[in-house]
Every structure is written in structure tokens, then in C-alpha cells.
Amino acid sequence: MSHTEFYARDEMAGDERPPAAEQGIVAWLRKNLFASIPDTILTVVGLIIIAMVLPSVIGWAFINAQWTGTDRSYCATVAQGGIQPEGWSGACWAFVGAKFQQFMFGQYPIDQRWRVMLTGIMFVALLVPMLIPTAPRKLLNAILLFGVFPVVAFVLLVGGVFGLQYVETARWGGLMVTLVLSVVGIAVSLPLGILLALGRRSKLPVIKLFSVIFIETIRGVPLVTVLFMASVMFPLFLPAGMTFDKFLRALVGVALFASAYMAEVVRGGLQAIPKGQYEGAASLGLSYWQTTGLVVLPQALKLVIPGIVNTFIGLFKDTSLVTIIGMFDLLGIVRQNFSDTNWASPQTPISGLVFAGFIFWLFCFGMSRYSIYMEHRLDTGHKR
């Protein structure tokens, strides 16, 4: 007596919601913060670190900070000769506010600072459309940026012609110096670096040897020594009576230094180009410079955009080293102002440094984000 039951479903089951443990905030917490016992311990440690750091940082930078004031007494405790209660610890943004103009322009004559601003505005106006890939009229833009702008900027910043007052570079300072040094450094180091990289891969022994020696010597020594060389040795190299500006010497030092690093980055890209590309170009009858300019470099540079931007970021950060040879870039002028007796207080140095650090950070972070964006955009899918 066999008894068999058949069960067959004749309608679709309705959609079930995922289990409560798999969705919503609880599941996210469980998955990302409390997945296992060690994970939970790590989370607790992380929370403790945040609880230790964050309140004191926020308290220092915002809640306890002194935003306005005219001299050091606003940023010093009673015992230090100020007005703040005992045990007060907060940022002295009043110092940054009072010195802001100096941090930006250095000792540039106050009534002439519109020239710096104008140069800056022109630069931004030309650079931004250049950086946006979809913006039109790239050729015109490039001619204006690389051909016309340097001349205009030079005339505006230095002056001495067209009725503009002459401003010697010794009076330049602050963020302006940092930006001029890095923009010119970038503009010089990229073509120079490409030439050096091509030289290093050249079949001509003299050119190859020269490139290798130059690149390896510069890369082997710290920038400080290159800057020292630029500031104490260049004058010795020139005939008597011929001097050249300290600013220019620092600029040459920074640009040469960066071009050696740039050369190595570009060389990496050149090495990644398969031999078939050269052979293909040769079979089309292209000359060396045609092959390089039309076939090899466009592919090689595209491959190493992250490296190039990293070199730019390094160059931007390295410009801060000119303070060691007695120039006042952003970091140098911030540090110089620590010794201003009108503002000297225990909180002044750290406030100034945090401000300078923030400016540097903004620029570098912006550059690295842009490089990531371009990398994604240019990724044409050929990469393996």
C-alpha cells in the first residue's frame, strides 16, 4: 500500500525582503565594523584614537581659537601677558588674518599688488579651460597659455616697462613665490625631462652618457645641495661683474632638479612602448623626430600621467626648500613672522604652520585628484 504525495507549486513565490541581518545599518555595521572579534577590537581602538584626537583638534582649531585681535595679547594667557584664561589652548587665527596679505605677496609694494592678482586671475582663466577636456579651442588656449601668458606675466610681475614700477625679486614673497617657482619649474622641467629621457634611450653614446650622468647625479643628491650649489657656486661660474638674480638661481636649481626626476618618469613610459610601434613608424617612412613626436610620445606620456603629476606635486612641495637659502616663499615668510614681537606667543608658530600646511595641502591634493580623473579618462582600455 504505497502512498505517494506529490507537491508541485503552480504559482511564483512572492519577493521576500532580504533577512534583517543582511540589510540596513545593522548589517552594514556588522559587516564593516564588527565582523569578528579582532575586527571589533580594531574598531574600538579606532574609536579611541578618534575620541582622543578629534575633540582636541576641533577644540583647538575652532572652538577655542582666537579669530580676531590686533596683537599677541589676544593669543596669550594671563601668565604670558595676554588676556586668555590660564590653560587656554587654541589656534591664533588672528595672527594669520593680520599677516594674510604678507603670506600671499611678501614685501611686494602694496599699491602694486593688483599686478600679482591680475597675473593670477589670467593664469586661472587660461589654465582651467586647458584642464577641462571638453572645453573648446584648445589650440588657441595653448598658444595663449604657453606663448603669450609667460611674457605678459613677466612684464606684469617684474615691471620696469610701460610705466609699471620695477619690483625687484627680493621683494617677492609668500604664496606668490611658491607659485611662480613651481609653475615655471613645471613648464621647464617637462620638456627638459622629455629631452633627457630621449637622450638616455638614444643610440648615440655621447648623448646617452651625458643624459645618464646628469640624471643620476641630480637624483643622487638632495635638493638642498642643488640649491646650495645654485646659490654659492653659480656666481663663481660667471665672469666677474656678471651676476644673476638669486630668484633666478633658485629657479634654475629647482627646474634642473625636477627635470632629472621627470626624465626617469618619461623613460618609464618610453620603455612601455612595444617595439612594433617603432617598426610600424619606420615602415611608414617617418623620421626619428616624426616617430617620436607622432607615435611614441603621445602613447608614452599618456601612460605616465600619474607619474608626471606626482613629480609636479613633489616639485610644488620642494619649492618650500628655498627658505633654506634665504628666500621667502610661503613657508619661509610664515616662519619669518614667528619672530615678530608683536605676535610672538606660544600658539603663533603652530597656527601659522597649520595654515601654510593647509594651503600646500589644497594644491597638492587638487593636483592628485586631477591626475586620478585624467587617468580614468585617458584609460583607453589598452592597458593590461
Next chain:
Amino acid sequence: MVSQDTIRDTGSSGASFYNDPKIRGLIYQVVLFVLLVSFIYWIVGNTVENLRRANISSGFAFLHGRAGFDISETLISYTSDDTYWRALLVGLVNTAVVAVLGVITASIIGFLVGIGRLSDNWLIRKICLVYVEIFRNIPPLLVIFFWYLGVLSALPQPRESLELPFGAWLNNRGFFLPAPIWGEGAWLIPVAFLVAVALCWFVARRAHQRQAATGEQFPVLWTSVALLVGLPLLAFAAAGFPLSFEFPKKSTFNLLGGMQIKPEFMSLYLALSFYTAAFIAEIVRAGVLGVNKGQTEASYALGLRRNQALRLVIVPQALRIIIPPLTSQYLNLTKNSSLAIAIGYPDLVHIGGTILNQSGQAIEIVVIWMVVYLGLSLIMSGAMNWFNAKMALVER
């Protein structure tokens, strides 16, 4: 025949001698060579003339002159009566100390943060990301100033020194530690350590041979740790615990005795470590991510446990990606130690700068700097290349 002749004819008539790549290359090289030589000739001529007018005799003879300045931190004996040569040596030692300690600390922090960036834990991932993004994007000099002017000089006066555990003190003149004083028979400890190192090497070799022959494994790591810690401890006990401490004592104005770590060294060391660690973290992360996911899956499929898969499969391959950029970070740290000049830590560049100002021997000093840093770079990259070659993929 006719057609061949025509081809040869057009070839020779169309290509003038200056279109021949060989001749062109030769011309380029000769031009560059002549330009370089005449440039160097011009520079040397000017320099000789300038030096003659400034009454500076070139050459390295000045190194034997009396230095006449004091150096705040010396690890080898030095007084102001010693020669310039000795002063530079002191600077070189100081550079080496801060570079080696910085490399070690930066590697430890960097590896921890780099692994933290890959953690499954969201919070840890974000904390490590914030750390990396902050330190990567500000100049190292600013980090040094931050520690020196912002943190360490804001510490209390010696009179109100902070007391730390184990008899250590902290104030704005530095970090004061108990100074160890080694007694009779302390030499046994380093000897025991060397013996332990030799034994470790021997054990590792034997274990490798045995595994190759029989397939049996031997716990090399734990044996080594036991040897390296145990033998020196044993020697320490055998010599009758020959160690005492001199504790820094608080007097009216300063702390006396003990071991002082100066704020200049501290700021340079901390800044270089934290700054470079951010870069090392990114390298480590890229290295681990660079190992194909299939490798992990394959090792699980073979039945390896998670830590075995990491140790035997992932890490050896990740190291191959990590080592070359890591080398250049180590070199960067060494070169960045020259920023010491900004806060007055007496490293090679700082002392060289002092000598340069005193004697005016600019060229010689810059040459010494270049030679020393190039030498350090070569030694370090040589060592790392050796390590890299050992780790590299052996292709058959």
C-alpha cells in the same frame, strides 16, 4: 639587372651624405661634445679667475685646518680643536643615524598603515586614508617645523618637566631617558647575539635542505626568535646582570644626568618617519593589490590556511612589486635628512654649510656633499638590488 640599377641609382642620388643616419648621429654628437667642452672650459676659466680674485686656494688641503666650532650632538669624540675633516665625519655619522632610525620607523608605520588601508574594517581603512592623504600632500620641511616649532618647543620648561614612566622626563629641551651603564662582563651579550645570528642562519639552511630532501617543515621563525632573544638573555644572566641605570635628576633649572635626546633630532626623526611612512603605506597597498586575485583563490583551493596563503603566496609576490619603489623611498628619506639644516641638527649638510661659510671653499664642500650622498645612494640601492634579486621571480 636594369631595375636593380635604377633602384640603386635613385637611392644614392636621393640620399645626400647629411641624410645618412650614421653621419647625422656623428654630427649631433660632435656638436654636443664641442658645446659641452667649451661650456666647461668657460666655467672653469671664470671660476679660476673668481677664486684668484677672492684669494681662495682651491683643493682639499683646508680639511686639515682647525674647525673652531662646536657641534651640539656628537656620537664620535669631537672638540672645536679637531679638524674640518673630523667635523664632517661627525656630520656623516649624524646623517647615518637619523637615516637608519628613520628608515626603520617609517617602514614599521608604513607597513601598518598600508595594511590598514586594505583592512576589512571600514573605520581603520578611513583612519589610514586620512593619515596618508594628510602627510603625502604637505612638504616635509613643514612637517619638520611642525614638530620642532609647533609641538616640541611648546612643551613645558625644564622646571615643569613632564614625568613619564620608567624615570623618563620630557620638556622643551628634549627627551630625558635613564642612561644604561653596562658593568663587568657585558661584552658577553653582543657576543651571544652574534652567535645567535650565526645559529639562525645555520638552522634556516638546514631546514631548507631538509624540506627539499624530505618535504618536512621546521619552524624556522620561532626557533630564530627564541635564539635571538634567549641567547643574549642567557648571557645577561650568566654575567650576573651587569646593568644599572643613571636616572636624570631634576635640579632647579634643568635635568642632570641620564641620556638626553635633543629636540632637533627628535623633530627630524619624527617628521621623516611620519612623512615617508605615508608613501611607504601607498607602496605596500599597491604591492598587495598588485598580486592577482587568482593567486589567493588558488592557494585556498590547495588547502592553505589564510596566514599560510599570505606568508607563502601573497607576500613573496607583493614584495617583488614593493621593493623597487621602497628603495627609492629609503633613498628619499636619506636625502630629506639634509633638511636638518633648517632646524640646526648637525648633519652633513649643516656642518658642511658652516665650514663653507667659514672657509669659503664652496666647490670643495659641494663636491664632498655630492660624493657622500651619491655614495650613500649607491650603497643603499646596491643592498636593495641584492635583496630584490633574491626575491625576484626565477624564470626557468
